[in-house]
Amino acid sequence: MGYRILETDDIPGYLRDRGHWDDVDDIHVREVSDGNMNRVFLARSTDGSRSLAVKQALPWVRVAGPSWPMSPDRADAEARAYAQIAEVAPDKIPAILGYNPENHALVMEDMSDLEVLRTLLNEGASYGPHTSARIGELVAQLSFTTSDFGMPSADRKALIAASVSPELCKITEDVVLSEPYLTHEHNHWLPELDDLAAEFRADAALRTEVADLRHTFMTSAQALLHGDLHTGSVMVGTREGAPVVRVFDPEFSFVGPIGYDLGLYWANALVSEERARALGTLADHADQLRLSWDGFETEFRRLWPTRVDTFFDDAYLDRFLRRVWTDAVGYAGTEIVRRIIGFAHLTDLTTLPAPAPASRRALLLGRELILRREELSTADHIRALV
Amino acid sequence: MGYRILETDDIPGYLRDRGHWDDVDDIHVREVSDGNMNRVFLARSTDGSRSLAVKQALPWVRVAGPSWPMSPDRADAEARAYAQIAEVAPDKIPAILGYNPENHALVMEDMSDLEVLRTLLNEGASYGPHTSARIGELVAQLSFTTSDFGMPSADRKALIAASVSPELCKITEDVVLSEPYLTHEHNHWLPELDDLAAEFRADAALRTEVADLRHTFMTSAQALLHGDLHTGSVMVGTREGAPVVRVFDPEFSFVGPIGYDLGLYWANALVSEERARALGTLADHADQLRLSWDGFETEFRRLWPTRVDTFFDDAYLDRFLRRVWTDAVGYAGTEIVRRIIGFAHLTDLTTLPAPAPASRRALLLGRELILRREELSTADHIRALV
Numbered sequence: 139m140g141y142r143i144l145e146t147d148d149i150p151g152y153l154r155d156r157g158h159w160d161d162v163d164d165i166h167v168r169e170v171s172d173g174n175m176n177r178v179f180l181a182r183s184t185d186g187s188r189s190l191a192v193k194q195a196l197p198w199v200r201v202a203g204p205s206w207p208m209s210p211d212r213a214d215a216e217a218r219a220y221a222q223i224a225e226v227a228p229d230k231i232p233a234i235l236g237y238n239p240e241n242h243a244l245v246m247e248d249m250s251d252l253e254v255l256r257t258l259l260n261e262g263a264s265y266g267p268h269t270s271a272r273i274g275e276l277v278a279q280l281s282f283t284t285s286d287f288g289m290p291s292a293d294r295k296a297l298i299a300a301s302v303s304p305e306l307c308k309i310t311e312d313v314v315l316s317e318p319y320l321t322h323e324h325n326h327w328l329p330e331l332d333d334l335a336a337e338f339r340a341d342a343a344l345r346t347e348v349a350d351l352r353h354t355f356m357t358s359a360q361a362l363l364h365g366d367l368h369t370g371s372v373m374v375g376t377r378e379g380a381p382v383v384r385v386f387d388p389e390f391s392f393v394g395p396i397g398y399d400l401g402l403y404w405a406n407a408l409v410s411e412e413r414a415r416a417l418g419t420l421a422d423h424a425d426q427l428r429l430s431w432d433g434f435e436t437e438f439r440r441l442w443p444t445r446v447d448t449f450f451d452d453a454y455l456d457r458f459l460r461r462v463w464t465d466a467v468g469y470a471g472t473e474i475v476r477r478i479i480g481f482a483h484l485t486d487l488t489t490l491p492a493p494a495p496a497s498r499r500a501l502l503l504g505r506e507l508i509l510r511r512e513e514l515s516t517a518d519h520i521r522a523l524v
Numbered sequence: 525m526g527y528r529i530l531e532t533d534d535i536p537g538y539l540r541d542r543g544h545w546d547d548v549d550d551i552h553v554r555e556v557s558d559g560n561m562n563r564v565f566l567a568r569s570t571d572g573s574r575s576l577a578v579k580q581a582l583p584w585v586r587v588a589g590p591s592w593p594m595s596p597d598r599a600d601a602e603a604r605a606y607a608q609i610a611e612v613a614p615d616k617i618p619a620i621l622g623y624n625p626e627n628h629a630l631v632m633e634d635m636s637d638l639e640v641l642r643t644l645l646n647e648g649a650s651y652g653p654h655t656s657a658r659i660g661e662l663v664a665q666l667s668f669t670t671s672d673f674g675m676p677s678a679d680r681k682a683l684i685a686a687s688v689s690p691e692l693c694k695i696t697e698d699v700v701l702s703e704p705y706l707t708h709e710h711n712h713w714l715p716e717l718d719d720l721a722a723e724f725r726a727d728a729a730l731r732t733e734v735a736d737l738r739h740t741f742m743t744s745a746q747a748l749l750h751g752d753l754h755t756g757s758v759m760v761g762t763r764e765g766a767p768v769v770r771v772f773d774p775e776f777s778f779v780g781p782i783g784y785d786l787g788l789y790w791a792n793a794l795v796s797e798e799r800a801r802a803l804g805t806l807a808d809h810a811d812q813l814r815l816s817w818d819g820f821e822t823e824f825r826r827l828w829p830t831r832v833d834t835f836f837d838d839a840y841l842d843r844f845l846r847r848v849w850t851d852a853v854g855y856a857g858t859e860i861v862r863r864i865i866g867f868a869h870l871t872d873l874t875t876l877p878a879p880a881p882a883s884r885r886a887l888l889l890g891r892e893l894i895l896r897r898e899e900l901s902t903a904d905h906i907r908a909l910v
Binding site for chain 2: 286291292294295296298299300302303304305307308311315316319320342345346348349350352353356357358359360449450451453454457458
C-alpha cells in the first residue's frame, strides 16, 4: 500500500493491523512530537496498564515542513541501529516492538515516565552516579561489537555497506564540521560574541584541525555510531527503585569514528557545566567526562578478550584507545563551537538570563579542545582547561 | 542463461553474441592464462589486424582449482575499478570494451605486444624515466577523484557501499597484514632466514605497528584503490615510438588507504633493486620510489584546485599528503616482509642464484620501514636505509 503519513486517528488501526494490539476500542492516542525531525504518538489503554509509542519519519523535517524535504529512509538507519544495540545493550535503549520500512514507522516502548536528560539538567538536576557511566558503556558495547575487533571482517564490510547514510552524514559534515568556521547563512550568535565568531572564521590553524576531524568523520569506518549522542538523546528516571538510562533517536547512525559519539556527549556535558556555573547550581557536572570515559574504557577492555581477531594485541588496544580519546576531545570541541556560533543552539545556554559570558567561556574551551587535543591526554588535562 | 565457464572454442561465439565481432570464422583464439586467479584468452583475426582479450573469473582460484573456491564476483570489482579509472586515466589501463556480469567476463584490449614490468626487470632491464612517474600519476588520478576531495560526499558513500570486497580484502588482511608475524601454515622461507623469521614472530613492537597498519587498511575509506599494485600488475612497452604504461588486474580494488597502493609499488621496486644489486645489474632502481611519489604528489596537487569540497584547504592538503606518505612507507614494509617469509614469494628473489643475502637485506629493510615510518619522512631517508 506504500507510504502514508499516520495521523492520530490512524494509530489504533495501524497497531492492530501490525499485530501489536487487538482491542482497538481500548487504544487512546495523543501526538507528542517533540524532536525536530519526526512525529511521535503515544497509545494507551483506558486503564493505563498498557502503552506504546509510534514514531514515524516524515518525508521532510517536521518542524520545517515540506519546504525542507528529507528522505524518511533515515528511519531505516534508526531501526538498524536499534537492532544492533538491542543485541549488546538492550537495557540502554527503548524496547523496539516492530519496524515497518514501508511506512518508516517504529513501534516502541513508551518512555513517557522518563525525562530527557537535558531537560532535567536545565532544571538544575545533577547527573547522578549512573548516567554518564551507562552512556560510556553503551558506546563501548555498540562500537566494540561493530568494530573489526568484535565482528568478523566480511560481516563488517556488509555492515559498512548497509549503514551508509549520505543525507544525514552530510548534515553533520556541513552543520557541525564546516559551516561554523565559514561565512554561512546558517550561522548566528549573540552580538557579544561577534569578536570570537570573526576570530574563529579567520583562524587558519583551527580550520586545518577541523578539516582533519572532518576528514576523519568522512573516512574512518571504525564502528557503528549513534551519531547524535547529546543529552537530548538520553532519557533517565527510576523504575521499580532502580535507575534507568535510555539512549534514543539513533537516526544519524553510520559507521564512523568512535570518538565522535563520546565527543558529542562530552560537549553537551561541558556546556551543561557552563550553565550550572552561571546559575550557581554546579553539582557533579565536572565528573561526567571522566565517568563516561571510564565507563567506555572499562567496558571496551572487558570485551577485548572476546575479540574475533586476535592479531590485535593488548599493546595495540592501548594505542587504539588513545586515538579514540584524542578524536573525542576534538569532536567535543567542534560540537561546542557549532552549538554557539553555528546553526542549532542549545537551550542550556539560550535560556540563561545572561547567556553571553557562559557562551564565551564554552566557545574558548571548544577551540582549545580542537587545537590541543593531542596534548590533552587525560580528563585532568581537560579539567585544568575548564 | 547464467554463468558458464568459457572454453577456447566458446570465445568466437561469445564475442559475436556480445556484439564485439561479427565474422566468427575469422577469429582465432588461444588461452594465455598467466595470473593465479583467472583465465585469459586472446582472439585474433587471420591477418592479425584485429585482436581482443577475454578475461573470465572462475568460481575458484585458477591455479588451485575447485578445491579453493572464490566468488567470481571479484570480476565485478575489477570492472568497476576499470570504469572508474577510465574516466580519469584512460591512457594508463587497457581499453575495456565490455563487461558481462553474468559471466564475470571482461572483453578488453589485447596487450600482448607489451611486457610485464616484473618480467623485464627480472631480465635485467631498467625502469626508464616514465614508468614509475606514470604509476604515481595513476594513483593520484584514481585516488583524488574517488576521495572526499574529488567526489561529492553522497556519491562517495554510494561508492564505498558498492565497492566493499569482503573476500579479497580478507586475503590481504590475512596474507599480507598478519600471517607473516604469526606461526601459520601458509608461511615459508629460506632456511638461511630461520633466525629472522623467528625474530619477526617474537617482535612485539613490530606486531603492534603491523596491527596499526592492518586496522588502517580495514577502516580507512580514503579512496578507491587498485589494491594489488605490484610490478606484475604493470605492462610497459612502446607503441608508435612512444612509451606505454598500462596497469591491469585491479580485482582487489576497494575503498581504502591511498598509501596502500603506493606502498605496494615501492616494496616491489625496493625488492627489484635488491635483485639487481645481487646480480650487479643496478641501473635506475634507486630512483623509483622518489619518481613514483613525485608523480603522485605533483598530480594530486595539480588536481587539488578542482576539489569539490573547499573546506579542505592547502594546509590540510600538506598534512594529508604526509599521512599518505607515512602509510605508504609502512605498507611497503609489510609487502616486502610478506613476500619473503609469507605465503607468496617474488620471482625477483626466488630466481636469484643465491637468494638468501638479498632476501635478508630486503627483510631487514622491510622491518625498518614498518617500525620507523613516522621518522622516514623523505625518499632520502629511505635511501639512507637501503
